[in-house]
Amino acid sequence: DAGVIQSPRHEVTEMGQEVTLRCKPISGHDYLFWYRQTMMRGLELLIYFNNNVPIDDSGMPEDRFSAKMPNASFSTLKIQPSEPRDSAVYFCASSFLGGSTDTQYFGPGTRLTVL
Amino acid sequence: AQSVTQLDSQVPVFEEAPVELRCNYSSSVSVYLFWYVQYPNQGLQLLLKYLSGSTLVKGINGFEAEFNKSQTSFHLRKPSVHISDTAEYFCAVSDRGTYKYIFGTGTRLKVLA
Numbered sequence: 001d002a003g004v005i006q007s008p009r010h011e012v013t014e015m016g017q018e019v020t021l022r023c024k025p026i027s028g029h030d031y032l033f034w035y036r037q038t039m040m041r042g043l044e045l046l047i048y049f050n051n052n053v054p055i056d057d058s059g060m061p062e063d064r065f066s067a068k069m070p071n072a073s074f075s076t077l078k079i080q081p082s083e084p085r086d087s088a089v090y091f092c093a094s095s096f097l098g099g100s101t102d103t104q105y106f107g108p109g110t111r112l113t114v115l
Numbered sequence: 116a117q118s119v120t121q122l123d124s125q126v127p128v129f130e131e132a133p134v135e136l137r138c139n140y141s142s143s144v145s146v147y148l149f150w151y152v153q154y155p156n157q158g159l160q161l162l163l164k165y166l167s168g169s170t171l172v173k174g175i176n177g178f179e180a181e182f183n184k185s186q187t188s189f190h191l192r193k194p195s196v197h198i199s200d201t202a203e204y205f206c207a208v209s210d211r212g213t214y215k216y217i218f219g220t221g222t223r224l225k226v227l228a
């Protein structure tokens with residue numbers, strides 16, 4: 001299996017621009033998670049989906065952030081407009097309910113820099 | 116509310132020495148516990164997990180952890196570290212069945228030659 005795939009791996013943009021991060025979970029997994037990692041705040045859960053439906057978005061920092069999962073093999077995290085404080089590494093993870101172990105498998109991350 | 120505390124932000128240790136990375140958690144319900152490792156510029160990789168049963172859990176790369184319910188701890192240990200173990204280690208807790216992790220702030224392990 002290819003594991004969780006994220007694109008792009010690096011993104012540099014200017015303040016005010018729209019940013020879209022992409023994630024392909026492991027085939028057959030039914031949970032998908034978006035995290036943000038910064039030095040100041042560590043790893044924060046932003047939102048997670050079950051069977052393509054958002055279950056908990058309480059970690060989404062503000063309305064500038066949105067996430068979608070149009071099908072079982074694809075999810076996006078969008079920031080519009082972006083701000084310098086959004087600079088972070090964004091991770092996507094997936095897991096499988098049938099495994100009953102709560103184990104999450106992480107992608108390599110997208111390093112976002114907002115100038 | 117759940118929380119996870121990793122008291123040590125950095126742990127330097129010489130190669131072939133033993134190491135313990137500490138993790139304490141608070142939760143009002145039964146939990147699953149996890150240790151993940153993050154190598155530079157990579158995602159997180161599962162080291163080991165406690166779900167139920169034996170309180171001593173063995174993971175990959177020679178790591179093990181012990182679940183102590185009375186002390187609400189889940190410390191990670193390795194009897195002899197290698198240079199390649201240099202990485203950041205994260206403890207995480209989830210309420211059973213919620214599939215939602217709370218991560219600690221991480222411990223940076225630096226193995227010295």
